[in-house]
Amino acid sequence: MEINIQLKSLADKINQLKSKIETEESTKHAFVLPFIHVLGYDAFNPLEVVPEFTADLGLKKGEKVDYAIFQNGEPIIIVECKSWKEKLTVHNSQLFRYFHVTKTRFALLTNGINYQFFTDLDAQNKMDEKPFLEFDITNLKENTINEITKFHKSNFNVDNIVSNASSLKYIKEIKKQINAELENPSNDFTRFFANKVYTGRLTEKVVDEFKDLVQKSLNQLISEKINDRLNAALTKETIKQQDEEIVTIEEENKIITTEEELDGFRIVVAILRRKLPINRIVHRDTQSYFGILLDDNNRKPLCRLHLNGGKKYISLFNQNKSETKLSISCIDDIYEFEKELLETAALYETE
Template sequence: MSDDFRQKFKTFSERMVNVASRCINEEATKLFLVLPLINFLGYDTMNPDEVCPEHNADFSDKYKNRVDFAILKNNEPVIAIECKALGAPLKDDRGQLRSYFNAAPTVKMGVITDGMVYEFYADSDEPNMMDPNAFLSFDLHDIAKGKIEDSVVDGLKSLQKSNFDPENIGAEAKRKLVFQNLVQQIEELAQSPSEPFVRILLQNIGLSHVRSKAMADYIVLTKSAFSEFVNLRILQRLDLPTKDKRT
């Protein structure tokens, strides 16, 4: 099922990349790039009770903000989408999206996009306070080239109309943010293993007492082991034969 969705997402992204050159302003971006993705996720863009353009947070005295699209559930906004012209920097409008997000108590997810790059935000730390970091992001240019991470596939599937759960998206976003941070930490350790980390690994293989003079060699060895592990996983993913290498 994931592979089927992955292929559909790739095909969709290829189509979006092909029409992107004709999106010369924000309105064209909304019409030809953003609305198709909303529809791809299963929401009825022809139903104003489900996808509402220029939704206003008029229930707030503090904020009088609009978002380009709000996805509604039971006539209440649950997803807010802010659009920029294709190629425009997204960071400039994060504050505007945050203001709307914070003003609308039923909104559980905010999206900012230029039609190609998408950033998804939730309130994983505090209710109705948009997180500073996106829990999911992708670029349709990469997707069209087949560069589709499993985390993107799983994340986007959870946002489909048939799967989206507004009440649990915050917890899911928290899990994804922690996962992203763990991946970053592992990547940093793979590139530059710290001495405490190497000592833990050595203890696990029975080397409890390592002299400081020998530690430099073990750090280099650990870095090589990380590299070998990654190479083996790539070969397994490609279903290619592996050689039994030992250092």
């Protein structure tokens, strides 16, 4: 099963169960251990996942971190868990203390719903105060799933993750700054754009006026970009549909309408012409059957003839448009279904 499907399944499980989870221990078993399993590690194998992991911390003995994930006999990720009801904070976290006494480069703080991954970008062997990867498992974006995949047992590579962690950390912070400027442009941000377009002196009053203009410009630009992408997607879909129509036409060209099928059509017309104008009764041949429709409308099938196989059949339709397939020995047997054909035509006329 692909990791994105497993993460979606876990998110659904969390949404269903969280109201019944009351303790930190329950959070671990219901939410955190399944996440570790999604990463490809066996929670029941002490060579891969060690619960209540203990490391010597100088004079401070006996402190434990909730889990340590091992690879080749060394801890690669240490995990501290909270109850899903608790907010995450790294202050006074045991992760700080354990990070520098183990060989791990990654620490995970989680409440089973929110996940924060840390490393040592700012100072070697000292855990950063801010996570480089942070997400809510019940609301994952595709790019976040790609980052989670890098921690999977089959992909795990310390150097690759660390080299990417710096980019992730700064991208996250830059996005926060951009979002803040979109909501409320700062003076510096406003001046940057005003200087490009305004030739007069940028007084405080002018800057205040430009704040609103900059905000509107950015929002309009984002909307236009979104519309452009939607239109591009719709254009691709239209081209795809046209290609499918071409394929359908090519398939239709392979269809050979037999004289027997046309004779069967004439019999149906002879039955129904007492109730319907002849020009409303239309045949449409396919590779599977010879269809007879009212008003050339696929949603108004009068009957279907199956005459090209070893056995011959006629398909009739009831008021629910359910199909019943009945055996016939020859096309003259169609006359035996006069009543049913007239009832089907009357149903469409009532509609």
